[in-house]
Structures are given as structure tokens and as C-alpha cells.
Amino acid sequence: MTRRSATLAVAGALIVALVAVASLLNVPYVVYSPGPVEDTLGTWDGDQVVQIDGAETYETEGELDLTTVGVTSADAELDLLTALRAWADPDRAVVPRELVYPEGTTAEESRQRNAAMLAGSEQNAEVAALRKLGYEVPxxxxxxxxxxxxxxxxxxxxxxxxxxxxxxxxxxxxxxxxxxxxxxxxxxxxxxxxxxxxxxxxxxxxxxxxxxxxxxxxxxxxxxxDLPVDISIGIDERIGGPSAGMIFAVAIYDTMTPGALLDGRHIAGTGEISAEGDVGPIGGIQQKIAAASDDGAQLFLAPEGNCDEAVDANNGDMRVVPVGTLDEAVSTIEAFVDGQTGDLRSCPS
Known part of the structure; x- marks a missing residue:
């Protein structure tokens, strides 16, 4: 064996050894990845996602997607090699573990917390949408x-x-x-x-x-x-957290108003919503924008509080517009559908 061959063999063995060590060395981080999208104007498990009882409803047309983020489970460890791969992927993010899971959090505790936040977001979405529709909500x-x-x-x-x-x-x-x-x-x-x-x-x-x-x-x-209208939202039970609130509110509003708000367009978005209709920032905005773009959405509604992060997301040809309220989300969709996009805001706003 020549000296050069021996050197290459040793180098190769060292690389293999380093990769093996990296795959065993755990790091205190989690990975955010683009998650699945769900059409809130469509059906889930055979039923409409948004169901209304006690008020007139109208036909909708188009796709209004909530977006999600895949996150390393609370009961899983992240190895160095996987973290490095995620760091090199522009559509994924490596985040300190303690920012997502407080020390000692179990997978079941995380699931329960996310389920509770989802329930709160659904309630706020219902109240915000009904108030926009003119209902008194004690x-x-x-x-x-x-x-x-x-x-x-x-x-x-x-x-x-x-x-x-x-x-x-x-x-x-x-x-x-x-x-x-x-x-x-x-x-x-x-x-x-x-x-x-x-x-x-x-x-x-x-x-x-x-x-x-x-x-x-x-x-x-x-x-x-005390809601004057009975509203129920049925969605994949694996989805949790508060970030679907704004899209839920738009879906309720569209379902309860004459005409199809989206007019056949494919629109996606994210954002926490208050009962007063204010849209708040969320986590994983870049991964959600990437997921919506990959799914073919034409317009993405992003919380204005996430603008600094959203501007660097992989949005392809999809238009990303920041919104601060439910009113602004609806008016943005109306302007987009009508082709009046010149005055729509862009990030950073």
C-alpha cells in the first residue's frame, strides 16, 4: 500500500468514526420542520371542520389551510449529526430544547398543554368571528x-x-x-x-x-x-397549540357570510388570535411558510409580529402578507381575490 493510499484509508476511517460518534452524541436542541397543512373549509374524518348550529351558513369555495410545524418529541433525544443536517436545511430550524420543553416535561404533558392551547384558540376564534359578524357575546x-x-x-x-x-x-x-x-x-x-x-x-x-x-x-x-351560536371545530387530534386561531376565525366568518370569501383561491396562514380579534405571533413561522408554499398556496397570512423571521422564509411564488387583526385578514383576502394587491403590506412592515 502506498503512503497516499494509507493516508486516505486512515482519513476515511477517522471520518467514519467521527460520524459514528456524532450519531451517538445527544445535544440539548430540538428541530422544527415543515408540518402538514389542513384545509379548514374542508372535511376531517368525514365531517366539515367547521360546523355551525343556530345560524344560517353558506357555501364556501377554495382552500383555507392552517399550517403546522413538526417538532422533535419531548421524549426523544436529538443527536449531533441530525442537528447538523437540520441546521444545513433552510426549511428547518434548530432550537434550544428549553425554549420548547421546560425541564422535566414529558411527552404526555406536552400533548396535554398543546391540546389545552388548541381549545383556547378555538374558543377565541369563535368569539372573534361572531363579534366581527355583529353578535353580542357575553x-x-x-x-x-x-x-x-x-x-x-x-x-x-x-x-x-x-x-x-x-x-x-x-x-x-x-x-x-x-x-x-x-x-x-x-x-x-x-x-x-x-x-x-x-x-x-x-x-x-x-x-x-x-x-x-x-x-x-x-x-x-x-x-x-356565552356563545349565541353553537360552533364546533373538528381537526386532527395530533394538531395542538394556539397558532391556528386566526385561520379558524376566518373559516367561521366565511362559512357564516354570503358568497365565497376565497372565490376558489388557495390561501394559508397562521397566528394566535384573541377574543377581540387581535392576531399574535407564533413559533415556526418559516417552516409554516415553507409548508404552505410546497402545498401550492397562493397567499399566506402571517402575524405582523413575525415579520422579521417571515422575510427570510422559503415562500417561492406565494405572496406573504402580514396582518394584525381579523379585520385585516379578511380585507387582505378580499383585496387579493379582487386583484387589488398594490396596497397590500409586505414584511418587514
Whole structure:
């Protein structure tokens, strides 16, 4: 064997060894990849994704896709070689693990958290869409969870409606927090709650919070709404998180208004939405834009808070337009369908 052949053989063996080591060495990161898209104007498992009962609905035409991101599972480790491959792929991103999964988070805990955020996004989408349609949507305060062994344990139940605290009617979550923390620990709070169609009056003794000593009774209040229309959203149970909210709201609005908003166009997007119709930023914007472009979407609605990241995404021929509200999302679609695109914003906005 010549010296050159020997050198090449040794180098080759070293490369193989390095690759083998890299494939075994785990790193504290996760990978974001373009995920599947789902048409919110279409069907899932044989039923319409958006179903309305109690109001007139209209035919839609076109495809309105929510977009998703594939993420390394909470119970999976990422090896160095896979991380390097993802880093070299412009459509994927390598993200510090702690930004996605707090230390000790299990796959089941992550699934439950994402499912809860999805449920919240669906509720906000329903409220935002109905308010845009002119409906009055009364608010209420619900008991979300009760801490075990807290004063409220055994007194309050998840799903209870908090009507009054110390004789004062509450209209929002902060009203409840303010009324309880106005007490000194050890004092009692009187609450009127709604449960199973009945109103109950309960008295609960407060205790001191461990972190700051404020009075608490040990439950989590969350906003709720009395919807005048029954809306249900059925989607792949593997989808989670809050980022489909804006697209859900547009789908509801399109379903409940005459004429086809999309007029046969293929539109996609993402964005968290508040009950007031404000669109908030989300994670994985570049991967979602790439997924929508690969699926053939013509227009992508992106939260304006994600503009700095969206501008570098692989969007191909697809137009990416930032939006800040549900009103702006609908008006952007209308302008795009009508060919009035000259005044549409671009990132960075």
C-alpha cells in the first residue's frame, strides 16, 4: 500500500468514526420542520371542520389551510449529526430544547398543554368571528382548575361560573383576582357560583401565597363566553397549540357570510388570535411558510409580529402578507381575490 493510499484509508476511517460518534452524541436542541397543512373549509374524518348550529351558513369555495410545524418529541433525544443536517436545511430550524420543553416535561404533558392551547384558540376564534359578524357575546369567568388541598378544594369545581365575589358582580378574570387579593390571608371570601343550572353561595377561607404572601383560595379563573351560536371545530387530534386561531376565525366568518370569501383561491396562514380579534405571533413561522408554499398556496397570512423571521422564509411564488387583526385578514383576502394587491403590506412592515 502506498503512503497516499494509507493516508486516505486512515482519513476515511477517522471520518467514519467521527460520524459514528456524532450519531451517538445527544445535544440539548430540538428541530422544527415543515408540518402538514389542513384545509379548514374542508372535511376531517368525514365531517366539515367547521360546523355551525343556530345560524344560517353558506357555501364556501377554495382552500383555507392552517399550517403546522413538526417538532422533535419531548421524549426523544436529538443527536449531533441530525442537528447538523437540520441546521444545513433552510426549511428547518434548530432550537434550544428549553425554549420548547421546560425541564422535566414529558411527552404526555406536552400533548396535554398543546391540546389545552388548541381549545383556547378555538374558543377565541369563535368569539372573534361572531363579534366581527355583529353578535353580542357575553363574557363570564370560569374555574379552570383547583389546587389540591387548597381552601377551594372540595368547594369549587372546574367549570363553575364565578358570578359574584363579596357581593360584587364580576365580568372578567382580573375582577376575581383583585377581589380575593384585597383580603388579608385568613379572612373569608364569599362567592356566588353557577353550577349545573343552579346558583350556589360558598364561603372560602383565604391562605397566604408562598411567593408573595398575598391572599388566595387556590383556583385558576379563566375567561369564558356565552356563545349565541353553537360552533364546533373538528381537526386532527395530533394538531395542538394556539397558532391556528386566526385561520379558524376566518373559516367561521366565511362559512357564516354570503358568497365565497376565497372565490376558489388557495390561501394559508397562521397566528394566535384573541377574543377581540387581535392576531399574535407564533413559533415556526418559516417552516409554516415553507409548508404552505410546497402545498401550492397562493397567499399566506402571517402575524405582523413575525415579520422579521417571515422575510427570510422559503415562500417561492406565494405572496406573504402580514396582518394584525381579523379585520385585516379578511380585507387582505378580499383585496387579493379582487386583484387589488398594490396596497397590500409586505414584511418587514
Amino acid at each position: 363574557t363570564k369567568v370560569l374555574v379552570d382548575s383547583v389546587l389540591e388541598d387548597a381552601p377551594a378544594d372540595g368547594v369549587l369545581q372546574p367549570g363553575d361560573v364565578i358570578v359574584r365575589v363579596d357581593g360584587t358582580r364580576v365580568t372578567g378574570r382580573q375582577d376575581v383576582v383583585d377581589a380575593i387579593t384585597a383580603h388579608e390571608p385568613g379572612e373569608t371570601v364569599e362567592m356566588v357560583i353557577g353550577r349545573d343550572g343552579q346558583k350556589l353561595t360558598e364561603t372560602v377561607e383565604t391562605t397566604a401565597a408562598e411567593d408573595d404572601g398575598r391572599a388566595l383560595v387556590g383556583f385558576t379563573p379563566v375567561p369564558g363566553y
